[in-house]
Amino acid sequence: MKMTTPLSKNRSIHFSPGSIIMGKWHQKQYQIIKPLGYGARGTVFLANSEKGRVALKFGFDNSGVTSEVNVLNKFSKVQGEPLGPSLYDVDDWVTKKGTYSFYAMEYINGIPLMDCIKVRGFEWAIVFLLQLLKDLGRLHEAGWVFGDLKPDNLVVTGPPLKIRWLDVGGTTMLGRSIKEYTEFFDRGYWGFGTRKAEPSYDLFSATMIIVNAADGYQLKKGQHPEKQLTQHILQHKKLAPYSEVLIKALYGKYATAEDMRKALLPKLNETHTKERRNTNVKPIRRKNKKKEWKGPMILASVILLAYVLYVTLFIM
Amino acid sequence: MKKGRLKQVLLITDGCSNQGEDPSAVAALAKEQGIAVNVIGVVNEDQTADGGIQEVEDIALAGGGISQIVQTKQLSQTVQMVTRQAMTQTIQGVINQELQQILGDQDSMDDLPPEKRGQVMEVVDELGETVNLEVCILVDTSASMEKKLPTVHEALLDLSISLNSRMGSNQFCLYTFPGKRKPIDKLLSWTPKIDSISNVFSKLASGGITPTGPALKEALKSFDKRPRRDFVEDDDAFIEES
Numbered sequence: 001m002k003m004t005t006p007l008s009k010n011r012s013i014h015f016s017p018g019s020i021i022m023g024k025w026h027q028k029q030y031q032i033i034k035p036l037g038y039g040a041r042g043t044v045f046l047a048n049s050e051k052g053r054v055a056l057k058f059g060f061d062n063s064g065v066t067s068e069v070n071v072l073n074k075f076s077k078v079q080g081e082p083l084g085p086s087l088y089d090v091d092d093w094v095t096k097k098g099t100y101s102f103y104a105m106e107y108i109n110g111i112p113l114m115d116c117i118k119v120r121g122f123e124w125a126i127v128f129l130l131q132l133l134k135d136l137g138r139l140h141e142a143g144w145v146f147g148d149l150k151p152d153n154l155v156v157t158g159p160p161l162k163i164r165w166l167d168v169g170g171t172t173m174l175g176r177s178i179k180e181y182t183e184f185f186d187r188g189y190w191g192f193g194t195r196k197a198e199p200s201y202d203l204f205s206a207t208m209i210i211v212n213a214a215d216g217y218q219l220k221k222g223q224h225p226e227k228q229l230t231q232h233i234l235q236h237k238k239l240a241p242y243s244e245v246l247i248k249a250l251y252g253k254y255a256t257a258e259d260m261r262k263a264l265l266p267k268l269n270e271t272h273t274k275e276r277r278n279t280n281v282k283p284i285r286r287k288n289k290k291k292e293w294k295g296p297m298i299l300a301s302v303i304l305l306a307y308v309l310y311v312t313l314f315i316m
Numbered sequence: 317m318k319k320g321r322l323k324q325v326l327l328i329t330d331g332c333s334n335q336g337e338d339p340s341a342v343a344a345l346a347k348e349q350g351i352a353v354n355v356i357g358v359v360n361e362d363q364t365a366d367g368g369i370q371e372v373e374d375i376a377l378a379g380g381g382i383s384q385i386v387q388t389k390q391l392s393q394t395v396q397m398v399t400r401q402a403m404t405q406t407i408q409g410v411i412n413q414e415l416q417q418i419l420g421d422q423d424s425m426d427d428l429p430p431e432k433r434g435q436v437m438e439v440v441d442e443l444g445e446t447v448n449l450e451v452c453i454l455v456d457t458s459a460s461m462e463k464k465l466p467t468v469h470e471a472l473l474d475l476s477i478s479l480n481s482r483m484g485s486n487q488f489c490l491y492t493f494p495g496k497r498k499p500i501d502k503l504l505s506w507t508p509k510i511d512s513i514s515n516v517f518s519k520l521a522s523g524g525i526t527p528t529g530p531a532l533k534e535a536l537k538s539f540d541k542r543p544r545r546d547f548v549e550d551d552d553a554f555i556e557e558s
Binding site: 025062063066067069070073090091092099101175176177178179183188189194195196 | 392393400404408425426429430431433434436437438440441445474477478479480481482483
């Protein structure tokens with residue numbers, strides 16, 4: 001059986017900045033600017049094209065690239081705001097070393113989710129969760145499950161801050177089995193259910209992203225993972241206010257992302273952050289330490305009010 | 317297109333065979349019978365490339381399967397990934413053959429334009445999801461594997477979660493080697509679930525023999541003993557002939 005010269009597996013793909021990539025089928029030309037990330041299935045580069053800056057993904061094998069392209073094509077058919085990066089081109093680059101399959105997509109220039117939450121505070125994690133649930137709802141309605149939902153696959157763009165999906169390679173048709181997953185965010189790993197692609201699978205992962213964000217590290221699985229996770233959420237200062245919703249989501253009690261979102265919204269309005277905010281706005285330099293404390297108090301309540309208004313108006 | 321069944325051997329070992337026939341030759345024999353042999357080499361963190369690792373790759377290459385060297389802690393994800401990739405590879409192999417019959421000698425899936433390739437890939441995905449799968453798991457329980465066995469156990473339970481989430485049916489059987497008097501011991505005959513293997517790895521073989529070749533040969537026979545009731549009568553579909 002003749003095959004196009006296969007690339008050996010697990011081989012990393014390196015192109016130096018300035019390399020020119022020429023597609024075999026569509027004759028489009030790209031110039032590599034720099035690598036953006038090395039993944040388990042391929043490498044993503046930032047590149048210049050006739051359309052401006054794009055992200056080029058080179059896969060280690062053709063089937064992986066083809067599957068991802070199929071998913072991106074499906075995403076483009078979902079109405080409304082784009083769910084994942086827009087797909088521009090799919091092609092092969094024939095070199096002396098072998099043939100590389102690649103695709104060109106929209107370059108989403110954002111901040112990694114966890115970095116953003118670290119800087120801006122945990123209250124944003126819940127805002128991002130609400131945004132995520134809205135997008136997940138649309139995806140599920142279109143007949144797909146995200147699968148490998150994790151911070152690495154999410155970035156925040158803006159302002160206005162908006163969570164966006166970067167890597168959609170794990171997206172699976174409803175009812176099939178999850179193609180790709182990452183242990184910490186995987187329902188099967190924690191013993192909370194199957195790896196069947198259903199909305200509740202994504203809701204479990206979304207919940208684990210919040211657990212991860214609250215801790216700042218990934219909890220190690222113990223002997224009794226089910227008890228361990230629920231206890232952890234109940235006892236965690238940041239998670240406790242949302243524990244009812246989060247735990248229900250872990251157990252797959254929400255049939256849709258919208259159900260979870262609806263349950264979460266009232267919780268958001270009940271909680272108050274008492275901690276001083278020292279992020280988001282530039283730290284106020286206090287020249288006169290003896291200034292009356294009423295000023296900042298009023299300022300704080302105004303900010304709080306504005307925030308609550310923002311949440312009620314824009315998120316709801 | 318008729319749904320067939322895919323047959324795989326999953327060999328989990330940590331090193332060199334030292335008794336009996338060449339495991340690569342047995343693997344090549346398996347391939348001829350339409351059985352893919354996947355090999356996972358479990359290494360310690362301090363272990364570097366040596367003869368054992370080469371053997372792992374050789375067996376999978378000869379057996380038309382996939383090999384992966386992995387450290388003990390990453391075993392779970394590797395086991396399910398290798399099994400899935402091997403399924404895709406086998407299905408693609410069959411589809412490539414079909415394509416060549418339709419399109420002529422030179423063409424395989426990779427030679428199609430990207431748009432057409434996408435359509436073929438959807439068929440591959442669909443088949444991978446719905447095809448019936450038989451996995452004969454063969455675990456090296458020689459003395460050096462002792463500390464790794466709890467993780468192997470966990471990885472197999474994890475594999476069962478993944479595969480049982482598929483639409484197609486699954487059958488597993490489980491053998492360990494070296495056996496007490498024979499090359500292998502049967503721990504579990506064909507069953508749709510591997511949940512029942514708790515504590516099966518308690519009986520450990522001591523001594524330095526690792527008869528990988530003979531063990532593999534014995535394991536291949538298990539495919540003849542497979543119960544038929546779970547499958548439709550005319551399941552001699554094309555995938556078996558690959």
